Amino acid sequence: MFYKKSQKITTIILFLLPSLLGLLLFSLIPIGSSLYLSLSEWDVIGGQPQFIKLENYSNILKSEEFWRVLKNTSYFITLYIPLILIVSVTVGMLLNFKYKGIAIYRTLFFIPVLTSWVAGALIWRWVLSPEYGVVNALLGYIGIKGPGWLYDKTWAMPGIVLASIWKDTGFFGLIMLAGLQGIDSTYYEAAEIDGASNWEKFRKITLPLLSPTIFFVTVISIINSFQLFPQVMVMVLERNFAPTHVFVERIYLYAFKYYKMGYATAFSWLLFLMIFIVTMLQLKLQKRWVNYDT
Amino acid sequence: MIHKETRKKTFFYLSATIISCFILIPFFWMILTSFKERGALMTIPIQWLPEKISFRAYQELFSIDFLFKRAIFNSIFVSGMITFITVMSAAMGAYVFAKIDFRGREKLFSLYLATMMIPGQVTMIPNYLVLKYLGLLNSFTGLMLPSIFNAFATFMLRQNMKSIPDAYIEAAELDGASQITIFFRIVLVLSKPVLATLAVITFMGAWNDYLWPLIILTERTKMTLPIGLSLLNGQYSRRYNLLMAGALISLIPILMVYAFAQKYFEQGLSIGGIKG
Structure with a gap:
């Protein structure tokens, strides 16, 4: 393709320069120095990082806080994953029906995805207000006394889950829709001839053939759940409120409020480790339930 | 039935x-x-x-001692620039990875992809320190600079550029076109739809980004909309009419972009899902 070799080399260097520089400066070097930092004690302000081996890690693992953060995150995941799967499969199916007015629903479900998390969290903090919010007002109409939501230690996380479902439904719904559109319609036609009910068709055809998409959504949303951040920061203003302590929020506080850079980076590597383990586990377990033959 | x-x-x-x-x-x-x-x-x-x-x-939102108007402007500027930087840098890299062969190319590309495994929270602290060292904290340059590397964007564009026939590029070369001309006149033009999709997801990501600007920008004149809104949330936490007006205003620009580019948004998100 090139007349001269030197011309080719110049082109390669010229075109790769920005991203290579970025790779080095904002990815490789940071990964390396983050590993080193996690083995040090450093407050940024005075002096050099002190090498302290694995002390940060052992301190974190010994702290009650780490296990609380893990417990809170698991609580979020246990509530969020089943709900988002049910809602997004439903939305995917709705969008897949070719009824009138579907374009309106499509846009409507998508608006929360466009809303920034900060704005969305502001809205939900107000919606979930125990005395003056709509959710408890609506519950009141059917005779239920709503909980204190974000101010209650059991109900704070479910409140954050609700907001997250609201925000993510349109996004995962579209992904489910893409999965549904990939299912060959002859399966349904054959089932129709055999006289299968709607429910049977859903159980025996839709679910198994959608399982790769469901698996994908599960993996992605668990990774996202570990990285929960803006909703917690904005919805819960009280940083000492233990039931909503989560990974990224703690990392942010340690690094940029207490300036414990070593401790914070060690925390971030533990976050990476958690995500890695959970994702690997899912990849291992997928054989049991994900159907890849079409 | x-x-x-x-x-x-x-x-x-x-x-x-x-x-x-x-x-x-x-x-x-x-x-x-x-x-x-x-x-x-x-x-x-x-x-x-x-x-x-x-x-x-x-x-009140525009008259209280709070730079809300400034935040809107900052957000538009920063998101636009980040989109431009990401798309340009990724397109340049992707062109090499798709069309110009050299030894070790695939290995280098795998390295690009491998970085996607590491969550941003791991690199954000050293990144902050690098920018601090360079004296770029509290500047838009510091906020935008890391966008020159985006593995996902490079990957997405490379996949697409691979499908451009080599014959087009060779023909242009025979006509004496320079590599820069080929890149702008052929490669970018033929990749328009995927560039638009990438631009739309990048813009949305930058518009909504919270953690990175929260770390980099502490001066009030520099704040973006999400940062402005969260400050407002802390300062006027019981003035819900003010907060809701702010949230509503922050929605308008992105809805306008969506209205014009709905197709690219939806395409982008189904591809963007892979990014995680």
């Missing part, structure tokens, strides 16, 4: 209504609240509709 079809329709309208209510009620509540007077916010039972429509919250 007809019976089955009716049941399907019932399921459709029932679940569509429930989900729509769940999505819409918070938005209505936001809009209605933003037009309420301060005194109408905390009433028991709650007031659904404002007794009289008031624009006080909006007036």
Whole structure:
């Protein structure tokens, strides 16, 4: 393709320069120095990082806080994953029906995805207000006394889950829709001839053939759940409120409020480790339930 | 058969209504609240509709000692620039990875991809330190600079550019076109749809980004909309009419972009899902 070799080399260097520089400066070097930092004690302000081996890690693992953060995150995941799967499969199916007015629903479900998390969290903090919010007002109409939501230690996380479902439904719904559109319609036609009910068709055809998409959504949303951040920061203003302590929020506080850079980076590597383990586990377990033959 | 079809329709309208209510009620509540007077916010039972429509919250938002207008401008500027930088740098890299062969190319590309495994929270602290060292904290340059490397964007564009026939590029070379001409006149032009999709996801990501600007920008004149809103949230935590007016305003620009580029948004998100 090139007349001269030197011309080719110049082109390669010229075109790769920005991203290579970025790779080095904002990815490789940071990964390396983050590993080193996690083995040090450093407050940024005075002096050099002190090498302290694995002390940060052992301190974190010994702290009650780490296990609380893990417990809170698991609580979020246990509530969020089943709900988002049910809602997004439903939305995917709705969008897949070719009824009138579907374009309106499509846009409507998508608006929360466009809303920034900060704005969305502001809205939900107000919606979930125990005395003056709509959710408890609506519950009141059917005779239920709503909980204190974000101010209650059991109900704070479910409140954050609700907001997250609201925000993510349109996004995962579209992904489910893409999965549904990939299912060959002859399966349904054959089932129709055999006289299968709607429910049977859903159980025996839709679910198994959608399982790769469901698996994908599960993996992605668990990774996202570990990285929960803006909703917690904005919805819960009280940083000492233990039931909503989560990974990224703690990392942010340690690094940029207490300036414990070593401790914070060690925390971030533990976050990476958690995500890695959970994702690997899912990849291992997928054989049991994900159907890849079409 | 007809019976089955009716049941399907019932399921459709029932679940569509429930989900729509769940999505819409918070938005209505936001809009209605933003037009309420301060005194109408905390009433028991709650007031659904404002007794009289008031624009006080909006007036106050722009008149209080808070640089809200500035934040809107900053957000538009920063998101636009980040989009431009990401797309340009990724397109340049992707062109090499797709079309110019050299030894070790695939290995280098795998290295690009491998970085996607590491979550941003791991690199953000050293990145902050690098920018601090370079004296770029509290500057838009510092905020935008890391966008020159985006593994996902490079990957997405490379996949697409591979499908451009080599013959086009060779023909241009025979005509004596320089590599820069080929890149701008052929490669970028032929990749327009995927560039648009990437631009749209990048813009949305930058517009909504919270953690990175929160770390880099501490001066109030520099804040972006999400940072501005979260500061407002801390400072006026009980003035919900003000907060809701702010949230509503922050939605308008992105809705406008969406209205013009809906197709690219949806394409982008189904591809973007892979990014995680």
